[in-house]
Amino acid sequence: MNEEIFEKDEWTQEEYLNYKDELEKQGINVLLVDTVLKPIDTDNCIKYNPYEMALLPKDKTVFVFYCDTGKSTKDRLEFYRNKLPGYRCISLHGGRGYWRPNFRLLKKP
Template sequence: MFSDEWTQKEFLENKKALESKGIKVLLIDTILSPINGADTTLYNPYELAKEPEGSVFVFYCDTGKATLNRLDEYKKKFPKHHCISLRGGRGYWRENMTVFDDARA
């Protein structure tokens, strides 16, 4: 259903689309380093397990490599949630990137 990695653009687009359908999407900080301009959640397995079933967890580190390598671990730890790695991690995040609704008809 979901790919293992999302770019920042995919994250922003999918977050908007999924949350409009009532599906929670969280950007999970695994390195104790929040991303400026982004609403991040600190990695806390106990608290994350309480999130609604079907929520999407997008994990990030500095480069995206560690979270991608640990993705199977996250999927086993959170079987009722969708686990994804942020491609490029914190290093590729662009503070000024936004996603607009497609107004073309």
């Protein structure tokens, strides 16, 4: 696994999409975690539920937490990491407010 990906505590939407593609090629599932009960329209969004999240394999799962602005999840990141020891936990920069539903990465030929 590329450790440089996890040097930052928060990812922009572009970083999230890039890293998600890269990690999924390695068999690692990257999930958006909804902490405000306002799901982002994507196939890999789950509600924050530490009990169910802890059932997922630690070495094959990355959680990307989001709220409305990204501030609360960044402030609470250590709380989430303590609740889910051994998991990779990241905050989504800007939260739902900065999420662009039509944003796509251009694939390089």
